[in-house]
Amino acid sequence: MSIFRDSLFAGRVALITGGATGIGRGIAEALARHGADVALLSRKAENLAAASAEIESATGRRCLALPADIRNPEAVDAAVIRTIAELGRLDILVNNAAGNFPCASEDLSPNGFGAVVDIDAKGTWHATRSAFRAWMKEHGGRILNISATLHHGGTPGQVHVAAAKAAVDAMTRTLAVEWGPLGVQVNAIAPGPIGDTEGARRLFPGPVADRLRAQVPIRRLGAIEDIASLALFVLSQAGSNLNGAILVSDGGLSLSGRFSVEPEGGPGV
Numbered sequence: 001m002s003i004f005r006d007s008l009f010a011g012r013v014a015l016i017t018g019g020a021t022g023i024g025r026g027i028a029e030a031l032a033r034h035g036a037d038v039a040l041l042s043r044k045a046e047n048l049a050a051a052s053a054e055i056e057s058a059t060g061r062r063c064l065a066l067p068a069d070i071r072n073p074e075a076v077d078a079a080v081i082r083t084i085a086e087l088g089r090l091d092i093l094v095n096n097a098a099g100n101f102p103c104a105s106e107d108l109s110p111n112g113f114g115a116v117v118d119i120d121a122k123g124t125w126h127a128t129r130s131a132f133r134a135w136m137k138e139h140g141g142r143i144l145n146i147s148a149t150l151h152h153g154g155t156p157g158q159v160h161v162a163a164a165k166a167a168v169d170a171m172t173r174t175l176a177v178e179w180g181p182l183g184v185q186v187n188a189i190a191p192g193p194i195g196d197t198e199g200a201r202r203l204f205p206g207p208v209a210d211r212l213r214a215q216v217p218i219r220r221l222g223a224i225e226d227i228a229s230l231a232l233f234v235l236s237q238a239g240s241n242l243n244g245a246i247l248v249s250d251g252g253l254s255l256s257g258r259f260s261v262e263p264e265g266g267p268g269v
């Protein structure tokens with residue numbers, strides 16, 4: 001049972017990148033449950049078809065499936081144009097698509113570093129630029145970037161992701177100032193470890209998750225629902241004075257000391 005009004009996003013259209021699974025899927029479904037029509041962009045067509053059908057049947061809202069690689073700016077432009085053509089407008093963009101794998105920095109190839117920067121940082125830019133030019137410059141809008149906390153300090157094995165997410169934070173602040181006067185507000189959520197995601201399963205297998213949970217002041221990992229609810233808050237009227245904000249949702253973990261993806265007792269990951 002949601003604490004938000006069912007019709008909170010009625011009449012609005014949201015595009016969610018990486019929206020077929022995990023946090024993106026959670027945000028998409030939450031927006032649709034509160035009245036928005038949504039479009040999901042994802043590279044994996046099979047995940048996309050299933051997610052879109054499930055969201056439509058669970059919420060009764062339209063859910064457009066947009067197969068595209070966020071790294072391809074022309075494909076992203078086409079997906080944005082299609083969203084506007086089929087759903088009529090584009091009020092909200094959620095930049096959630098991301099790639100991650102743990103890798104000791106000395107072993108990380110240029111292509112490995114580049115793959116994550118291309119998805120997280122350049123992909124965020126591709127969707128942001130397209131949405132602004134095709135709709136938001138004229139009509140205003142809200143952009144929500146899904147960042148992270150691992151670059152707030154130093155997280156071994158995550159140099160590529162830290163660099164990419166730092167760029168996402170920089171875009172959040174820069175565009176908030178540059179586009180605020182045009183009615184486009186840009187904010188970010190920085191989730192800590194979210195237990196029920198593919199990323200967590202990769203980064204925090206079994207015992208690592210247990211150690212991590214013990215380090216979180218509230219003694220639990222985050223859940224997709226935590227981030228989806230916060231997204232509804234930020235994107236609703238309740239967040240209307242937020243611009244350039246990067247909201248940490250991690251149960252206080254980043255204040256508590258070390259956040260590590262290293263296995264116990266050894267350097268690297």
Ligand code: COA
Binds near residue numbers: 098
């Ligand atoms: N350790 C070290 N290097 C790795 C790696 C790993 N676990 N996984 C990928 N790489 C490197 C590859 O070796 C390659 O570099 P190389 O050409 O020098 O060998 C480079 O990254 C690109 O790999 P590739 O598999 O071709 O990329 P991709 O575009 O198919 O995949 C990734 C993108 C790399 C981000 C992949 O991890 C992915 O698709 N992940 C799924 C989404 C995801 O990460 N979800 C969690 C979000 S938090």
